[in-house]
Amino acid sequence: MTHRRPHVSGLAVYTVLLFLFLFAPIAFVVLFSFNKTAGLTFPFHGFSLRWYRAVFSSPTYRESIVASLRVALITVVVVVVVGTLAGIGLTRHAFRGSGAARGLLLFPAALPGLFVGIALLSFFVQTKVTLSLWTVTAGHLVYVLPYFVLVVTSRLQRFDYLLEEAARDLGAGPWTTFRRVTLPLIAPSLIAGALVVFSLSWDEVFITFFTIGAQNTLPLVIYSTVKQSVDPSVNAISTLLLAGSLVFIFSVRRLVVDLQQ
Amino acid sequence: MTAAAVAGQIGSINVRVRRRRRLVVAGLVAPALLVVCGALLVPALNLIVQSFLESSGYGGVVYHFTLSNYLDAIRDPTYRKVAWHSFGLGALAALICVVAGYPAAYFITFRLHHRWRNLALFLVVISLFTSYLVRLYAWYTILGGNGIVNTALIHLGVVKHPLLFLLFSRWAVLIAFVNVFLPFSVLMLTSAMQNIRPELLENARDLGASPLRTFSRIVLPLTMTGAVGAFTYTFILTSGDYITPSLLGGTSSTSLANIVSDEFVALGNRQAGAAISCVMLLIFFTVYLSLSRLERWKGI
Numbered sequence: 001m002t003h004r005r006p007h008v009s010g011l012a013v014y015t016v017l018l019f020l021f022l023f024a025p026i027a028f029v030v031l032f033s034f035n036k037t038a039g040l041t042f043p044f045h046g047f048s049l050r051w052y053r054a055v056f057s058s059p060t061y062r063e064s065i066v067a068s069l070r071v072a073l074i075t076v077v078v079v080v081v082v083g084t085l086a087g088i089g090l091t092r093h094a095f096r097g098s099g100a101a102r103g104l105l106l107f108p109a110a111l112p113g114l115f116v117g118i119a120l121l122s123f124f125v126q127t128k129v130t131l132s133l134w135t136v137t138a139g140h141l142v143y144v145l146p147y148f149v150l151v152v153t154s155r156l157q158r159f160d161y162l163l164e165e166a167a168r169d170l171g172a173g174p175w176t177t178f179r180r181v182t183l184p185l186i187a188p189s190l191i192a193g194a195l196v197v198f199s200l201s202w203d204e205v206f207i208t209f210f211t212i213g214a215q216n217t218l219p220l221v222i223y224s225t226v227k228q229s230v231d232p233s234v235n236a237i238s239t240l241l242l243a244g245s246l247v248f249i250f251s252v253r254r255l256v257v258d259l260q261q
Numbered sequence: 262m263t264a265a266a267v268a269g270q271i272g273s274i275n276v277r278v279r280r281r282r283r284l285v286v287a288g289l290v291a292p293a294l295l296v297v298c299g300a301l302l303v304p305a306l307n308l309i310v311q312s313f314l315e316s317s318g319y320g321g322v323v324y325h326f327t328l329s330n331y332l333d334a335i336r337d338p339t340y341r342k343v344a345w346h347s348f349g350l351g352a353l354a355a356l357i358c359v360v361a362g363y364p365a366a367y368f369i370t371f372r373l374h375h376r377w378r379n380l381a382l383f384l385v386v387i388s389l390f391t392s393y394l395v396r397l398y399a400w401y402t403i404l405g406g407n408g409i410v411n412t413a414l415i416h417l418g419v420v421k422h423p424l425l426f427l428l429f430s431r432w433a434v435l436i437a438f439v440n441v442f443l444p445f446s447v448l449m450l451t452s453a454m455q456n457i458r459p460e461l462l463e464n465a466r467d468l469g470a471s472p473l474r475t476f477s478r479i480v481l482p483l484t485m486t487g488a489v490g491a492f493t494y495t496f497i498l499t500s501g502d503y504i505t506p507s508l509l510g511g512t513s514s515t516s517l518a519n520i521v522s523d524e525f526v527a528l529g530n531r532q533a534g535a536a537i538s539c540v541m542l543l544i545f546f547t548v549y550l551s552l553s554r555l556e557r558w559k560g561i
Binding site for chain 2: 011012014015018019021022023025026028029032078081082083085086088089090092093095098101104105108110111112113114115116118119120121122123125126138139141142145149199203205206209210219222223226227230234235238241242245246248249253
């Protein structure tokens with residue numbers, strides 16, 4: 001290595017500080033979720049799980065977790081099916097209007113959430129659709145579809161179609177070829193994409209805010225709780241959310257590492 | 262059979278195969294397009310149409326073409342003030358994210374061993390995927406009257422009473438914006454810098470260029486696409502945000518999104534709300550187009 005100059009260590013210190021700025025707030029939330037008392041300040045009075053018990057015994061939290069799971073799972077299933085088909089259609093054969101179709105599938109990602117939320121709310125009010133978890137799901141579908149299509153098409157662009165042709169030459173039908181050759185090969189990307197979709201939907205507040213009916217999702221319960229007062233149980237539920245994100249991100253990393261090998 | 266007839270037959274088979282293939286492709290892409298049209302395109306077009314119609318009081322609409330929603334939105338001094346405020350705060354947050362992201366991205370790309378680089382990038386991705394709402398809540402507890410900052414200041418004897426202006430201010434909103442969007446801009450800048458060959462930087466140094474000159478003549482022009490992307494993304498998402506100003510901004514920081522939501526929900530004037538959101542979208546589009554011209558900039 002070449003000799004180190006002082007400004008190099010300056011950059012290192014800066015980068016460490018930047019990471020501290022990113023992670024310290026989250027660390028505080030996790031720490032105070034185990035606090036014995038209701039205070040959010042030091043000194044720390046000792047560990048307890050009382051805020052976790054408060055979360056699990058609260059029907060509001062339980063119902064909202066179920067609602068969030070329902071919205072996210074329906075979103076994942078629809079987006080994976082519809083997005084995989086579209087990904088195959090877009091990458092396999094160039095057709096007239098394929099560029100336009102691709103653009104149409106990706107452009108919702110460039111729209112601010114406000115516009116999507118307001119457009120949906122206005123539309124539902126006008127067509128007299130009652131706001132419910134279904135209207136929330138509709139919003140989540142368009143919000144996450146571009147991300148999934150991106151993941152799938154970038155995998156399919158590197159796909160070796162000779163493998164499919166070999167299967168066809170050996171007498172496999174189109175469906176068998178898809179099930180036995182194509183699907184196993186693209187499965188890690190599909191699962192990674194599904195996890196991204198799940199986490200985006202699970203955490204979505206903005207579009208949900210405008211399309212929500214009587215039943216709240218978990219982020220909206222947190223939002224309205226924080227809006228009203230400081231409630232330490234929010235620390236516990238936030239920590240649970242973070243744990244969920246960590247599980248998600250480590251599984252995606254596994255999948256990506258597997259893909260590269 | 263003549264050669265021409267065979268050629269003709271092959272041709273017609275080709276046409277049939279191609280037609281079938283086109284049908285299959287249409288069948289594959291159609292469901293996704295249907296989702297986008299049903300849940301976005303039609304509602305978006307409806308919103309644009311609504312913005313040119315008259316409101317008839319609470320929630321109602323008169324099918325009569327008018328420009329008054331737009332004129333009212335542009336003329337209203339309160340709206341104009343809030344718009345400047347929202348766009349200004351968004352632009353400031355985006356600028357800070359890009360400027361603060363550069364040194365970190367540079368360090369991660371050029372100064373770290375590749376194993377450490379992967380770890381650093383993994384940490385950035387983790388913070389990108391941790392809940393947006395949880396991070397806002399974290400700042401809420403840090404900056405609050407009984408929060409960590411105030412308690413520490415009182416403990417150290419810097420102040421006697423908690424500083425109540427920390428939370429519910431534009432600064433709280435700005436800090437939260439930077440905290441939420443910084444990982445994204447570090448990631449964009451790092452991936453842009455990975456296209457710069459390290460030899461290029463060494464050559465510049467060997468030829469006697471100062472670090473500042475190397476940065477402005479080599480690093481900056483070659484990473485302009487990433488910087489513009491990060492700025493635009495942050496600017497659009499922050500200046501159109503509703504959640505952060507409403508949680509951390511208090512009454513001092515009304516956002517444009519807040520105004521749109523009030524027109525819709527509280528005042529029931531969907532047409533006015535539609536017009537404001539269309540103007541916002543137009544401004545975002547203009548900013549995006551003019552900034553993307555910057556990508557061709559070749560350095561100072």
